[in-house]
Amino acid sequence: MSKRNLRVVKWLGQVPAIGACTSCDRQWKVPMAALKNLEDARESLRVQFAEHTCNRAPGDQDNKIQGKGVSAMTNQGESNPDSGPRKAAEHVAGAHDLLKSLRDKLGEHPEIGQAIHKLERALAILEVQTGGML
Numbered sequence: 001m002s003k004r005n006l007r008v009v010k011w012l013g014q015v016p017a018i019g020a021c022t023s024c025d026r027q028w029k030v031p032m033a034a035l036k037n038l039e040d041a042r043e044s045l046r047v048q049f050a051e052h053t054c055n056r057a058p059g060d061q062d063n064k065i066q067g068k069g070v071s072a073m074t075n076q077g078e079s080n081p082d083s084g085p086r087k088a089a090e091h092v093a094g095a096h097d098l099l100k101s102l103r104d105k106l107g108e109h110p111e112i113g114q115a116i117h118k119l120e121r122a123l124a125i126l127e128v129q130t131g132g133m134l
Contacts, residue, residue, distance in 0.1 A: 006049040013090045014038060019045035024054035089126045092119055 004023035008016040015038050020027045028048035034040040096119040103112045 004054055006045060008045070013093065015041045016045055017041070019049060021049060021052065021054060024052075026052055026055070028052075089123060092122050092126065095119055096123065 004021050006019050007022050008018070009020050009027065010016075010018035012035055015035055016030065017035060018027055018029050028045055030041045030044045034044045096116060099112055099116045099119065103109065103116065106112070
């Protein structure tokens with residue numbers, strides 16, 4: 001049986017969102033709360049991967065993950081750029097983070113609070129439209 005590795009198959013900007021085992025193709029999603037922090041997201045995938053047992057039969061060398069353009073978790077620069085809802089979600093999430101940072105620096109301001117609320121609603125809509133696969 002080939003050596004198993006954790007591969008990232010979906011990215012949310014620089015944060016890994018879905019990982020898979022290269023041996024058995026089992027996949028894990030990073031919880032929404034962990035997606036806010038790069039290290040939390042990485043650790044979530046590492047723990048889920050470490051705790052799983054491959055279900056692939058011995059001698060089955062067919063590796064469905066290989067050759068699909070996925071990236072190793074430690075080398076995110078090779079990930080394939082996506083367009084559409086995922087790209088929109090990345091931009092909205094970036095704007096959301098910038099506004100939250102401004103709010104922290106400047107204090108509460110009604111217009112910043114409204115903008116943050118609108119971005120959170122837009123992210124929720126995108127999440128529903130993509131089935132949580134941002």
